[in-house]
Amino acid sequence: MKYLFGPVPSRRLGISLGVDVVPYKVCSLNCIYCEVGKTTNLTIERKEYIPIDEVIDELNKYLNQQPELDFITFSGQGEPTLNSGLGKVIDFIKDNYSQYKVAVITNGTLFWDKEVRNEVKKADVLLPSLDAVSRITFLKINRPNKNLVIDKIIEGLIQLRKEFTGKIYLEIFFVPQLNDTKKELILLKETVQKIKPELVQLNTLDRPGTENWVKSVSKIKLEEIADFFKPIPVEVIAEAKTRKHIQSFNQNIADQILETIRRRPCTDNELAKILNLHLNELNKYISELIDNNRIEFDKRERGIFFRIKT
Numbered sequence: 001m002k003y004l005f006g007p008v009p010s011r012r013l014g015i016s017l018g019v020d021v022v023p024y025k026v027c028s029l030n031c032i033y034c035e036v037g038k039t040t041n042l043t044i045e046r047k048e049y050i051p052i053d054e055v056i057d058e059l060n061k062y063l064n065q066q067p068e069l070d071f072i073t074f075s076g077q078g079e080p081t082l083n084s085g086l087g088k089v090i091d092f093i094k095d096n097y098s099q100y101k102v103a104v105i106t107n108g109t110l111f112w113d114k115e116v117r118n119e120v121k122k123a124d125v126l127l128p129s130l131d132a133v134s135r136i137t138f139l140k141i142n143r144p145n146k147n148l149v150i151d152k153i154i155e156g157l158i159q160l161r162k163e164f165t166g167k168i169y170l171e172i173f174f175v176p177q178l179n180d181t182k183k184e185l186i187l188l189k190e191t192v193q194k195i196k197p198e199l200v201q202l203n204t205l206d207r208p209g210t211e212n213w214v215k216s217v218s219k220i221k222l223e224e225i226a227d228f229f230k231p232i233p234v235e236v237i238a239e240a241k242t243r244k245h246i247q248s249f250n251q252n253i254a255d256q257i258l259e260t261i262r263r264r265p266c267t268d269n270e271l272a273k274i275l276n277l278h279l280n281e282l283n284k285y286i287s288e289l290i291d292n293n294r295i296e297f298d299k300r301e302r303g304i305f306f307r308i309k310t
């Protein structure tokens, strides 16, 4: 499969078939914490970065086998709403395979565009991000395309809420000293109350991001922030389901990763090539292996290297 990956054990969506509609690494942001790597095409131009008919063809073949899935999820190596054919694929799933729920994981930067809001309207769940409200913090954390303005992005999210009838789970990714300050938290809470998502999910780094200096916020701090956000429905993104509960967890893949890095430490890109896996699929296994203390990592000039934990 070229554009589909998984199904992967997703922390937020259970058993999730990934659909990737933009190539590495087309995004409207270049977040300091991005686990995929630096954005190489920092753009807000919408176009068919990946041929939509080919994506639909692949989906059709796969879904015909009636796989057991919790969600079909648009995510991947960049920002899915940048593909101008996103709406066409969602419509195809809902018209032909309505038994499956659709989720879109998005950085939420393009919902000021009516066209984008229309294209996602048949999805069941949207998972946009909003890490900052003040302009300076937005620039520091998300390093956006120069035409993006945070006030306009927030207006887009408020408008999306008014029109979208499915569920919105808003993710806030916390970086110490940047958006966990009292000032930014107050702004975030006020803004979330205007957007009115069903749920706010608090997240932080669990493995190295694009920038080496980015650290994670402690679990205790995240719990304090969750308290501060009340009565807004909020959760700290839970640990991945344990593997025995995840039907899609493929022990073979985990073993192959361990076997490969036992011979020599590798970066995620190298592992993806060696094992012929989509980077996102590989990343889910890496997170799981880190959570279970099986592997560790260190950052070197050529990237983040994973090795067996001794």
Ligand code: SF4
Residues within 6 Å of the ligand: 027, 028, 029, 030, 031, 033, 034, 035, 036, 037, 039, 077, 078, 079, 107
């Ligand atoms: S929006 Fe997502 S894919 Fe884009 S840079 Fe940020 S974390 Fe990475």
